[in-house]
Amino acid sequence: MAPLLRSSQPWVEKYRPRQVKDVAHQDEVVRVLTNTLETANCPHMLFYGPPGTGKTTTALAIAYQLFGPELYKKRVLELNASDDRGINVVRTKIKDFAAVAVGSVHQGYPCPPYKIIILDEADSMTEDAQNALRRTMETYSKVTRFFFICNYISRIIEPLASRCAKFRFKPLTEEIMSKRILHICQEEGLNLDPEALSSLSSIAQGDLRRAITYLQYGARTFGSYISSRELISVSGVVPEEVVQALYSACRSGNFDLADKEAKNVIAEGYPVSQVLSQLFDIIVQSDDITDEQKSRICKKLAEADKCLVDGADEYLQLLDVTSNTMRAICNLPEQFSYES
Numbered sequence: 001m002a003p004l005l006r007s008s009q010p011w012v013e014k015y016r017p018r019q020v021k022d023v024a025h026q027d028e029v030v031r032v033l034t035n036t037l038e039t040a041n042c043p044h045m046l047f048y049g050p051p052g053t054g055k056t057t058t059a060l061a062i063a064y065q066l067f068g069p070e071l072y073k074k075r076v077l078e079l080n081a082s083d084d085r086g087i088n089v090v091r092t093k094i095k096d097f098a099a100v101a102v103g104s105v106h107q108g109y110p111c112p113p114y115k116i117i118i119l120d121e122a123d124s125m126t127e128d129a130q131n132a133l134r135r136t137m138e139t140y141s142k143v144t145r146f147f148f149i150c151n152y153i154s155r156i157i158e159p160l161a162s163r164c165a166k167f168r169f170k171p172l173t174e175e176i177m178s179k180r181i182l183h184i185c186q187e188e189g190l191n192l193d194p195e196a197l198s199s200l201s202s203i204a205q206g207d208l209r210r211a212i213t214y215l216q217y218g219a220r221t222f223g224s225y226i227s228s229r230e231l232i233s234v235s236g237v238v239p240e241e242v243v244q245a246l247y248s249a250c251r252s253g254n255f256d257l258a259d260k261e262a263k264n265v266i267a268e269g270y271p272v273s274q275v276l277s278q279l280f281d282i283i284v285q286s287d288d289i290t291d292e293q294k295s296r297i298c299k300k301l302a303e304a305d306k307c308l309v310d311g312a313d314e315y316l317q318l319l320d321v322t323s324n325t326m327r328a329i330c331n332l333p334e335q336f337s338y339e340s
C-alpha cells in the first residue's frame, strides 16, 4: 500500500495536549495545577522522570492556560538544552527577565501577577549556573516562578530542588499508551491490528513520544496498515535472536563465544543500552536460574546502564555484563580466570 502523504508536522507536536487536564497518567501534578488555574497560586516547580511522560507538555500547557496566546511571549521564558544556559545567561538573560515586575491583567485568562521561567532539561546545566540561580530565585520570587524540568533529579543541586514543589512523572502504562495511540490512529486513518498496538505499547516502555514517533515513521514507510513486524523494524528494537544468542553464549560458559556475540552486537551497530534492557527482560523471565543469580546479574546490568549514561565504552560494558552473567549462571567463582 502506498505510504500516506500527510502534513509534515511531527505527530508528537500535533497531538501534544494543550491543556493540563489532558495530560494522561500524572494525576497528582494535574490536580495541583488545576488548582493553580483556579487560585493562580503557583510554587516553583520541579518536574522529573523518564523521557516522553509529559513533563515539557505539562509546563507549556499550564503557562499557556495561565496567560493565553497574547501574553505568553511577554510572561514566559522557555530555555532548553539547545539554548545557552551557562552562568552568564543566568546572570543576564534570566535575571533581567525575572526582575521586571508585572501587573495582573485579565483577558479571559487568569494572568497572575508573575512570570514563568521554564528551564527544560535543567539537569544539563552546570553546577555553577545552578548555584547562580539560587539568588535569582530568592530575590525575584514575588514576580517569577521557576519550572525546572529534568530526567535525573539527582543532578539538580539541593538548594534549588528544596525550593520547589517536586513531581515525579511516571512511565505511562501500556493501557494508557494504547488509548492515546488508538486516538491518533483514528485521527490519521490508520489501521493497527491488536498485535501491532500491543507491540508498540510494549516497545515504547512507558515513553509516549517514542510510541508516537514510531507510529508516524511506520505510517510514512508502510502506509495506513502497519503490522507488528513492521513496527518492530522501525523501532530500533534489537532482533530477539541477537539477544537470545548473547544469552545462550553466557549460559555456555564459553568466554570466546560470549565475546564473539558481544562483538557482533557492536559490529551491527545495535544500541547496547537497548540490548541490556532486552537481556534484562529475558533474565527476569527465565525460570531456570535462581533469584540469587538473577539479582547478581541485575545489579551488573544496572551498573553498566549507569556507566553508559555517563559515556562509558559500549563494547567494554557489554563484555563486562556478559562475563558477569556467565559467572552468575555457571556458578563460577569471583576469581575465575577465563584462560584457566
Ligand SMILES: Nc1ncnc2c1ncn2[C@@H]1O[C@H](COP(=O)(O)OP(=O)(O)OP(=O)(O)O)[C@@H](O)[C@H]1O
Pocket: 011, 012, 013, 015, 016, 017, 022, 023, 024, 025, 026, 049, 050, 051, 052, 053, 054, 055, 056, 057, 058, 150, 151, 169, 172, 180, 208, 209, 212
Ligand atoms: N502524560 C502524557 N499525556 C499525554 N501525552 C503525552 C504524555 N506524555 C507524553 N505525551 C506525548 O509525548 C510527547 C512528548 O512529551 P513531552 O515532551 O512532554 O515529554 P517529556 O516528559 O518532556 O520528555 P523528555 O524528558 O524527553 O523531555 C508529547 O508531545 C505528547 O504527544
Ligand SMILES: [Mg+2]
Pocket: 055, 056, 057, 120, 149
Ligand atoms: Mg521534555
